[in-house]
Amino acid sequence: MKNVQTEVLVIGGGATGSGVAWDAAARGFETILVERKDLAEGTTGRFHGLLHSGGRYAVKDRLAAEECIHENRILRRVASDAIEDTGGYFVTTPWDDPAFGDKFLEGCRACEIPVEEISPSQAFQDEPRINRGISRVFTVPDAAIDGWKLVWDCAKATTEHGGRVFTYHQVLGILRAGDVVRGAKVRNELSGEEFEIHADFTINATGAWAGKIADMAGCPGVQVLAGKGIMIAMNHRLVNTVINRCTMPADGDILVPIRTVSVIGTTDIRIKDPDEPDVTQDEVDRMLDDGEKLVPGFRKARALRVWAGVRPLFKDARAAETTDTRDVSRSHALLDHRDRDGVAGFLTITGGKLTTFRMMAEETVDMMCEQLGAQRACRTSADPLPSSKTGKFMWLGERLKEREATMHEDQLICECELIQRSSLERVMTQRSSTILDDIRRALRLGMGPCQGGFCMYRATGILHDVERMDSWAANRSLRDFLQERWKGVQPILYGDQLRQARLDDWIFQGVLDVEHLPTDQLDDHPASDRA
Ligand SMILES: Cc1cc2nc3c(=O)[nH]c(=O)nc-3n(C[C@H](O)[C@H](O)[C@H](O)COP(=O)(O)OP(=O)(O)OC[C@H]3O[C@@H](n4cnc5c(N)ncnc54)[C@H](O)[C@@H]3O)c2cc1C
Numbered sequence: 001m002k003n004v005q006t007e008v009l010v011i012g013g014g015a016t017g018s019g020v021a022w023d024a025a026a027r028g029f030e031t032i033l034v035e036r037k038d039l040a041e042g043t044t045g046r047f048h049g050l051l052h053s054g055g056r057y058a059v060k061d062r063l064a065a066e067e068c069i070h071e072n073r074i075l076r077r078v079a080s081d082a083i084e085d086t087g088g089y090f091v092t093t094p095w096d097d098p099a100f101g102d103k104f105l106e107g108c109r110a111c112e113i114p115v116e117e118i119s120p121s122q123a124f125q126d127e128p129r130i131n132r133g134i135s136r137v138f139t140v141p142d143a144a145i146d147g148w149k150l151v152w153d154c155a156k157a158t159t160e161h162g163g164r165v166f167t168y169h170q171v172l173g174i175l176r177a178g179d180v181v182r183g184a185k186v187r188n189e190l191s192g193e194e195f196e197i198h199a200d201f202t203i204n205a206t207g208a209w210a211g212k213i214a215d216m217a218g219c220p221g222v223q224v225l226a227g228k229g230i231m232i233a234m235n236h237r238l239v240n241t242v243i244n245r246c247t248m249p250a251d252g253d254i255l256v257p258i259r260t261v262s263v264i265g266t267t268d269i270r271i272k273d274p275d276e277p278d279v280t281q282d283e284v285d286r287m288l289d290d291g292e293k294l295v296p297g298f299r300k301a302r303a304l305r306v307w308a309g310v311r312p313l314f315k316d317a318r319a320a321e322t323t324d325t326r327d328v329s330r331s332h333a334l335l336d337h338r339d340r341d342g343v344a345g346f347l348t349i350t351g352g353k354l355t356t357f358r359m360m361a362e363e364t365v366d367m368m369c370e371q372l373g374a375q376r377a378c379r380t381s382a383d384p385l386p387s388s389k390t391g392k393f394m395w396l397g398e399r400l401k402e403r404e405a406t407m408h409e410d411q412l413i414c415e416c417e418l419i420q421r422s423s424l425e426r427v428m429t430q431r432s433s434t435i436l437d438d439i440r441r442a443l444r445l446g447m448g449p450c451q452g453g454f455c456m457y458r459a460t461g462i463l464h465d466v467e468r469m470d471s472w473a474a475n476r477s478l479r480d481f482l483q484e485r486w487k488g489v490q491p492i493l494y495g496d497q498l499r500q501a502r503l504d505d506w507i508f509q510g511v512l513d514v515e516h517l518p519t520d521q522l523d524d525h526p527a528s529d530r531a
Contacts, residue, residue: 004197013037015147017203021163034197144258229309470521
């Protein structure tokens with residue numbers, strides 16, 4: 001068994017863990033980040049896409065609101081490449097109490113969230129699709145944020161500072177020497193190899209799974225409730241501004257325009273197992289009804305896919321039993337296991353929001369520094385992430401502009417998301433992954449209206465070529481990808497998307513017969529030949 005040595009081991013490659021790794025590496029600690037799947041495959045890759053201004057919490061939870069606006073300002077500077085500055089509206093629909101708007105204004109002002117009431121007619125000019133029954137509109141600095149771009153950039157910053165990132169490495173156990181945590185035993189999920197990572201300090205940033213890792217370290221009772229939320233991506237940007245209902249936080253009250261789609265969400269239902277957040281028909285129906293209240297005609301618009309994410313909501317094990325996850329604090333929890341359990345060299349950070357990931361990481365690394373007796377200043381609020389050095393925000397027109405400049409030289413592989421062959425090959429080489437779903441997250445491959453119908457057989461051929469993988473592995477990758485996409489399409493099959501799914505089925509089953517493509521060398525030979 002090969003052993004690896006490091007100063008800091010961070011477990012969990014979502015926003016929180018990537019943020020902790022970025023922070024620790026930037027302070028000069030030798031750092032390793034491990035993630036059991038691909039980066040941002042947990043909640044971070046399944047969230048709503050909103051960089052909160054804090055407006056949502058201004059009435060209910062002022063501390064959360066203040067944290068959001070504080071981080072919103074910093075992230076616009078240090079993570080601009082992952083942010084589209086859409087701005088946000090809080091709107092009073094016919095179903096909301098107009099008097100709540102006064103409380104909202106007061107709350108925003110108390111938390112120093114820039115807020116302004118504008119006339120509905122002004123809002124209708126900018127957002128012609130929103131409900132004409134809206135009676136009050138407030139502007140706030142909400143924005144859209146791309147969780148994948150953000151996390152990959154944190155990983156890039158980590159490696160630029162000398163750190164290492166191990167994706168597809170699952171923690172199987174926590175190593176202890178007496179009362180001190182000394183790293184973890186991990187398994188490479190692709191090769192099956194198991195080895196130990198010896199670390200001076202270990203940070204558990206596994207979101208909804210944090211209780212399991214804490215248990216492995218011998219620190220029981222870390223209860224992280226799993227609050228499931230579903231979201232539906234609509235084919236178009238029905239709006240270009242984030243639209244929130246001006247009311248107490250509830251289900252289906254936010255519509256976020258992100259990249260080429262707009263996303264309605266979300267729900268909040270407590271579930272037992274964070275690995276199995278299913279989507280029910282009833283939830284889909286309720287979400288579409290809620291969308292209708294913000295944008296009349298929503299139900300007739302084309303829905304692309306639906307997915308669920310799981311909020312990590314920390315609950316003090318000693319508190320009374322809670323069944324409604326909206327009653328659990330949205331703030332984060334940093335657990336000092338030396339004080340709590342008498343176990344040194346180990347911290348857990350969980351809960352919070354993606355918007356506050358950087359601040360959560362800063363607090364965590366500050367506490368680690370204190371325990372290690374190594375005071376080093378945090379750099380992440382001052383030094384931008386590698387792709388954000390120009391300070392430019394993400395811009396929707398970027399790919400079209402690039403396409404127009406190279407139209408005659410570069411092949412277009414994904415028409416929906418305007419992905420050119422050169423970008424695809426570059427990412428496949430950089431990521432060095434044979435998993436098409438990993439390439440999807442990096443480029444939005446197959447995420448447009450056709451859901452991979454026209455680009456995936458092309459991309460599979462290119463992956464086969466670039467990765468020099470055998471045809472069985474390429475077939476497996478294609479099949480896994482299609483299976484994964486189907487999960488998100490199946491619960492919303494109606495209208496145009498049903499027609500699209502039928503066409504995709506003809507292409508992949510009717511023409512290519514993917515179900516019977518050989519995915520193993522043995523498949524090429526009939527059973528009788530093998531004897
Ligand atoms: C429906 C929904 C909508 C949301 N919308 C927003 C929003 O719009 N704006 C906002 O600011 N916040 C939003 N949030 C909250 C936000 O998404 C989360 O707080 C945040 O993404 C959590 O990040 P994390 O890194 O802590 O957890 P995760 O992203 O879940 O990362 C934890 C990682 O740990 C890994 N892991 C688990 N066990 C192991 C192991 N044994 N070994 C190795 N790795 C392991 C998992 O695979 C996972 O990738 C939303 C949450 C939900 C559920």
